[in-house]
Amino acid sequence: MEFQQLKLFLAVAEALHFGRAAQQVGMAQPHLSRAIVRLEEEIGVRLFDRTSRRVALTAAGECLREEAIALLQAQRRAQETTRAVGQQRRCLRIAYVSAALYLALPAALRTLSGGQERVEFALQEATTNEQLSLLAAGEIDLGIGHPPFETHARLDSVLLSNDRFEAVLPADHRLANRAAIPFADLAGEPLVLFPEAQGPALYAAIRDRCRVAGHAMRVAATAPRLHGQLSLVAAGLGIGLAPTQSRSLSVAGTVRMPIRPYPAALVLTLKALYDPRSRHPALPLALTALRRGVAAGKRSRRYAE
Template sequence: MNLRKLKYFVAVAEVQSFTRAAEQLCIAQPALSKHIKELEEALDTPLFVRHSRPLALTDAGVFFLERCRYILSVLEETRAMTQKIGKLQKTFTIGFVASSLYTALPEVIRTIKQEFQDVEIRLQEMNTMLQIGALKSGTIDIGFGRLQLHDPGVHSEVLYQEPLLLAVPKNSPPLLSEPGAVRLVDIAAARLILFPAEPRPSFADVVLNVFKSVGLAPKHCVETRELQLALGLVAAGEGVCIVPASFAQLQRADISYLPLAEPEAAAPVVMNIRAMDNSPAICRIGEIAHHIYQSC
């Protein structure tokens, strides 16, 4: 059993056809069939139900496909990471979600640039979920997002729990404009404006999970593309919107920001790096990010 046979097996399993897989792999179908047969003999179990159309996997084949994908993914991550470490790094790419720029991230980036003056620091906006593939492929070296990832190839760490605020129109009903913190139960029936509508999961899901954590669910949700549109709808009296506290610096004369009472009403700022990436640069940047966010 070798990596080539694993790649051949995955190709056949994914297209559900020996013929199409052979064309995709640019090898003769009899040779491909022989490789798969040898793999099954080595495992002492059939991987395909050959009389089915399209070609189906046995239960053992389903399990083996999952493990093969993981093995090949780890191999690719290892290759990309080894190339990064083995070369004199002249550039360093930071992936980030747009909302993180309202937090301490700009200070983190400025500090990194001051300390790594001989390295070109590049910034690339991307949502948190896209950071998984970008880290594994080496497209980015570190990512800052709003969701804690659960992927064996990525180490995801919460740097800071940012309080959430409720954005309301200036002339809001008495319940929302009275002094003090607003309880989530008091706005569960309100028209709640969420952003972004896509891709998901996103900050919109962070807000929904905050309600879920206290046993609530908003009754009326409206999804919008981005923050400015959401705030515009709030100003127009179309509903209320929950935002990170750092967004309050976006001063608008027609919107008020109110604190939320529940301690669960917070959004994480998350740092994502490749699993087992202990390179000196990554370790130092992690230290910088921790120090700056801990002082928030």
């Protein structure tokens, strides 16, 4: 069985039509049909049920489809890693959620770009679920995202931080002159949050805390990035929640306030995600730099406080 055979098989498995699949791979339909027949003969099972009206995968075909995808992804990873080592190229492809920009990622990039073994980067912002797909496809080397996420047997994660939230109020809000605010008081106010689809587990945790405090959560507005949320708070639309690590990000017309007592369920966890089979020479350096950068940032913040 060869990789080219698997590529042809996947083309038919995706299209479930020999004519369309043949067009996609640039091959005459009879040649593609013969290639699939040879693959079936080599394996010894039928991969497709064919009738004059439809083409469908058999149970064996479904099994091969999953394995073929994994094999071709592994082939791409092997090619990329070998090429990087052979060319002595140390470009690390990193995807991150916006919260990584508060502390973890900038600190790591400073360390890696200024060290003796200088590392180049290709950076892109992506949700945690998008990162899982990119890692599985071998399109990035390192992700920085928020759990919980579906456990993937071929991926490992490293805890970077567990951050708390602070309340962010309009400067002229009636509660803005307090030293601290209990979550129960926040729960009765209109909130400015991120879209639920962006972080469903955290969104649910906030909703549950409001319910425990005796209020139905009221979301006045949403924005996908913290800066947008703070701008909406400054406009007086509601109260926001901001990670403590984001204190360097401020918007005129807002006031930050600690939440006391703090609800234990409200935690913003950040993890590094990677494929343990990766042989990228810069990956261990990056994981170490991320952990050290977060630790140094925490020490600096405690000293400043």
